[in-house]
Amino acid sequence: xxxxxxxxxxxxxxxxxxxxxxxxxxxxxAASLTAISRSAGVSNGALHFHFESxxxxxxxxxxxxxxxxxxxxEVAAGSEGPAIQALVDASHRLVRLLREDVxxxxxxxxxxxxxxxxxxxxxxxxxxxxVGLLDKARRExxxxxxxxxxxxxxxxVAVVVGxxxxxxxxxxxxxxxxxxxxxRLLLPRLAAGPVExxxxxxxxx
Amino acid sequence: xxxxxxxxxxxxxxxxxxxxxxxxxxxxxAASLTAISRSAGVSNGALHFHFESxxxxxxxxxxxxxxxxxxxxEVAAGSEGPAIQALVDASHRLVRLLREDVxxxxxxxxxxxxxxxxxxxxxxxxxxxxVGLLDKARRExxxxxxxxxxxxxxxxVAVVVGxxxxxxxxxxxxxxxxxxxxxRLLLPRLAAGPVExxxxxxxxx
Numbered sequence: 588x589x590x591x592x593x594x595x596x597x598x599x600x601x602x603x604x605x606x607x608x609x610x611x612x613x614x615x616x617a618a619s620l621t622a623i624s625r626s627a628g629v630s631n632g633a634l635h636f637h638f639e640s641x642x643x644x645x646x647x648x649x650x651x652x653x654x655x656x657x658x659x660x661e662v663a664a665g666s667e668g669p670a671i672q673a674l675v676d677a678s679h680r681l682v683r684l685l686r687e688d689v690x691x692x693x694x695x696x697x698x699x700x701x702x703x704x705x706x707x708x709x710x711x712x713x714x715x716x717x718v719g720l721l722d723k724a725r726r727e728x729x730x731x732x733x734x735x736x737x738x739x740x741x742x743x744v745a746v747v748v749g750x751x752x753x754x755x756x757x758x759x760x761x762x763x764x765x766x767x768x769x770x771r772l773l774l775p776r777l778a779a780g781p782v783e784x785x786x787x788x789x790x791x792x
Numbered sequence: 793x794x795x796x797x798x799x800x801x802x803x804x805x806x807x808x809x810x811x812x813x814x815x816x817x818x819x820x821x822a823a824s825l826t827a828i829s830r831s832a833g834v835s836n837g838a839l840h841f842h843f844e845s846x847x848x849x850x851x852x853x854x855x856x857x858x859x860x861x862x863x864x865x866e867v868a869a870g871s872e873g874p875a876i877q878a879l880v881d882a883s884h885r886l887v888r889l890l891r892e893d894v895x896x897x898x899x900x901x902x903x904x905x906x907x908x909x910x911x912x913x914x915x916x917x918x919x920x921x922x923v924g925l926l927d928k929a930r931r932e933x934x935x936x937x938x939x940x941x942x943x944x945x946x947x948x949v950a951v952v953v954g955x956x957x958x959x960x961x962x963x964x965x966x967x968x969x970x971x972x973x974x975x976r977l978l979l980p981r982l983a984a985g986p987v988e989x990x991x992x993x994x995x996x997x
Contacts, residue, residue: 616822710958738973745965745974746947749954753915760950768943769950776981 599637601627603651606644607693615645615697645697649709652694655684656709660716670723671730671778672787675770677720678747679763679791681713685751686761695751714744729778739777763791804842806832808856811849812898820850820902850902854914857899860889861914865921875928876935876983877992880975882925883952884968884996886918890956891966900956919949934983944982968996 588596605627609618620641624634638644663677684691695709721736730736746769753760770789774782781787793801810832814823825846829839843849868882889896900914926941935941951974958965975994979987986992 614819614821616819708961710961734977735973738977741965741970742947742951742974742977745951745954745958745970747954748957749950749952752953752957753950756913756916760946765946765950768940769947772939772943772947772981773977776977 595637598627598629598633599647602629602634602637602644603647604690607648607651607690610645610648610697611689611693615641620644648690649694649697652691652709653712655688655691656681656694656712656716659684660712660719663716664719664723669729669778669781669787670720670727671774671781674717674720674724674743675774675787675789677716678743678770679766681747682750682761682763682766683791685747685754686758692751695748710744710748713747714740717743724778729781731777731779734777739773742773767791800842803832803834803838804852807834807839807842807849808852809895812853812856812895815850815853815902816894816898820846825849853895854899854902857896857914858917860893860896861886861899861917861921864889865917865924868921869924869928874934874983874986874992875925875932876979876986879922879925879929879948880979880992880994881996882921883948883975884971886952887955887966887968887971888996890952890959891963897956900953915949915953918952919945922948929983934986936982936984939982944978947978972996 602623605623606618608626609623613619618641620634621631623644624631627634638647659677659680663673666673666676681691685695686692691709717740718736721730721740724730725736730739747766750760750765759765767790774787774789778787807828810828811823813831814828818824823846825839826836828849829836832839843852864882864885868878871878871881886896890900891897896914922945923941926935926945929935930941935944952971955965955970964970972995979992979994983992
């Protein structure tokens with residue numbers, strides 16, 4: 588890249604980060620483009636050079652968040668240990684991203700605001716990753732007989748999405764402690780033997 | 793009440809219902825007071841006679857929703873059967889309200905939008921009811937040893953809140969089937985004996 592291209596890439600990244608901050612704090616509708624360009628340290632004109640509308644900025648935030656959540660799901664899918672442990676670890680990594688990474692947090696929350704998103708919604712991406720890991724666990728013979736992988740996937744997805752929403756009024760909901768409590772509850776039902784023998788752990792890695 | 797007072801009560805109720813529709817569809821920020829008064833069939837002046845601001849309308853929606861969720865929790869707390877079954881049934885009733893009652897749905901969703909609400913948030917009210925029922929179950933000796941009532945309460949609350957959010961893009965998440973699947977997963981962990989002997993059921997009553 589030429590120095591000019593590099594500058595453009597950095598400007599674009601700063602705009603996406605500023606937009607994520609604004610969407611996370613005020614929601615899509617109330618977020619102001621002027622405030623976004625100001626906090627990114629660029630002119631309104633530069634903003635419109637990179638993004639033709641607030642919708643385009645929101646799509647860029649969702650795409651950046653999707654890349655991070657997709658990477659997390661890919662690492663989990665490629666993990667060599669038991670798939671159930673990879674799922675527990677991935678959920679902790681996701682909750683940590685929701686706590687610490689404003690792009691991921693805003694991306695998750697935009698899913699509900701934008702009626703026609705051009706990228707897959709973040710919860711859908713997470714759901715697909717969870718279904719894949721539980722299917723792998725089933726093939727490993729690691730799921731307790733009678734447990735439906737579909738029921739388990741829905742519970743894991745809904746709990747993370749629910750904790751994210753509840754954390755807007757009490758951030759404790761996105762602590763690793765709350766998530767570990769969920770796994771203490773669920774793991775013995777999913778895979779009784781390995782939990783009792785200490786092969787699986789509920790906490791953040 | 794005089795006929796004039798009765799009319800005022802009905803006007804107020806219509807405004808709360810119209811506001812709930814608008815908040816549910818567009819969110820608090822984007823909802824328009826003019827559209828709300830028009831769909832309630834009253835003048836802008838009448839709206840401002842009853843509610844001094846959009847915030848005041850939102851508080852009224854939250855209070856109306858809180859009354860319905862509070863009633864549901866009270867019925868569950870006073871139930872004579874096993875507390876765990878009362879909890880399963882209450883969760884199905886709440887999910888049905890979220891599906892069918894726009895005031896409850898809007899009330900739940902406003903919780904995240906209003907930074908300083910004067911009424912307890914709906915999820916908090918639901919959390920309190922769930923904690924009470926699980927505590928009753930513990931006193932009945934119905935909870936499996938080693939299960940933390942706090943972990944179980946957090947999971948039940950987060951799952952319902954999560955399903956509500958996920959239903960904005962796919963309404964299947966608020967079906968009684970998804971919730972029954974969650975209970976099929978969780979109940980054998982909470983109370984193995986009564987589930988095996990068929991004393992507890994996972995579906996909607």
